[in-house]
Amino acid sequence: MQNILTDQINYYRARADVYDESISSGLETFDIGKSLLSKLGKFDQILELACGTGIWTETLLNMGNHVTAVDAAPEMLKIAKEKFGDERITYQQADLFNWNPDKEYDLVFFANWLSHVPPNAVDDFLSKVKKSLRKNGVIAFVDQHAPSDADKAIAEKEIYAKRPLAGQEFTIIKVFYDLEDLERRLEGLRLKVSVEKFGENFFLMRGKQNE
Template sequence: MTKQILEQQIAYYSARANEYDEWFYRLGRYNRGEEINQHWFQEVDIVKQALQQVGETEKILELACGTGIWTQELLKIGKRITAIDASEEVISINRCKLNSPNITYQKVDLFTWKPDAEYDFVFFSFWLSHVPPELLESFLAKVYKSVRVGGKLFIIDSRFEPTSTANNHILHNDGSIYKRRKLNDGQEFDIVKIFYQPDELQKHLEKVGFIADVNMTEHYFIYAHATKY
């Protein structure tokens, strides 16, 4: 089951590549009206400000870099970025969008990824929620290995909030880690989606060795800033 779901996730994000930004920028099926959209972007700004407080950084590793929404934020603080994703389609969009000589891209499945370097700062957004529980500790252990001593980790992910998804998706808080997602053309995929509470996420990060501080915005986002000592 896990193998099939992970294969579907990669297929889903490859197929979704050209419409992924609609979700973040609240366009099309994700437009929830002016008031709700405003709440979304206000909370995005809170998380962006927290990320910028990390300050100027030499070497950054971005896991599951996607279409570049957060890669462009990392360019504001990082001199060199290694951006990894399993989908060639999203990497292509990211590369064309940012066109930066300071970014090196790698097409790698993060479940088979093996860290081969240490970085000053490791970042990933809206990815941890897609890691099956049985693979979480081993994945975070690899993340820990990729951060140098004294280096930082920053994670952004979703809170459970029905208005965060498309208006033709009904988000059930039924305890299931599997969610069905539909694309604009009607294609459907099953993916893993886990919504973490702050104390739970902090516990997972501390278990592999990080010192972590976990916060939430009012409705939409959970984010963590961690250090390797």
Template sequence: MTDEVLAEQVGYYRSRAAEYDATAYGDLGPARERIARIVGELAPRGRVLELACGTGLWTEPIARVADSVLAVDAAPEAIAIARERLTGGDVTFEVADIFAFTTGERFDVVFFSAWLSHVPAERFAGFWQRLRGLLADGGRVLFIDEPVDNSAKEAFVGDAIVERTLNDGRTFRIVKWFIDPAALSERLRALGWQCSVERDGTDWVVGTARPA
């Protein structure tokens, strides 16, 4: 079932690409200002790998401070939008399944926004093991996601599986769980990571993790 839902999840984000910015962020002006502020605070410098880059709203400010960015997403439709959005910086885009993506490169920062909550429980430990292998010495993982008190907005149809509806009425199942900062930090400590997760407003959490 998980593999079926993950395939459906990719189809959902491919189909949602054209409407993603408006439905995820609403007014893009304030959203971009907020994103730029957070990126400035996190300072993702050096070689950056961005997983699940989507339409590039985070890639854009990251590219301004990073030496280079490799931005990966499973949806070519989203990558196409991101390519048009990016006008500067050393950015390479790659279409790939995040769970199957491999590279011989090592990065100072691995970044992802609104991705961790789509990783199934049974793949969580393996995902973080892969992240460890992607980091250069002294590297760190940075992530943005949604806090647990936002879960009421979703239509759950199973354990960490929700149903989402696009503007055209099509429905998709995707993996979705919400972040409890203390619980996530403890879970990552058990896997050998030092992690801090802070709230940013009522709707986002911002996390930083390093191998212990």
């Protein structure tokens, strides 16, 4: 498993330069997700995990005072920094499987990341996220609840996908988590959960700390 998690980082490091172009056909769907995300309100300190090139960071900057943007791939962080500078963003390079929150946040957000977390690591990851919440803090995340045709074409077994890139082939984790299962996991962390589907196969899930 460790090899696959390393391959997954290497895949995104290699893809950083072409990432924005490669997801351009999905931008309209993400615009719907961004407007749902904006409706969560205003926050002071925001943590964005697996920020990539910053596709969602601009929306987060409009929702809060300061964003801490974390990703394992320096190439991704470099592109995000070129786009948004560092006046209201702190960039942190970290492997989220060996990460611990450095402080508490009002909103923790991640997009297209949970599907890359293997099932046996989901609870550990979500409880770390919960630990990084301030009182009345919110967790929100966007992901796919079902595979697209393109996902089906490269699926390998239940949790792996083979991703070809520039003459190489990488193996990554790709899991389409059941929404009810995710809701139960968040409720187990004493979060009040709501979920909204958008586009063909995306969702935004929100978990708010019970008072």
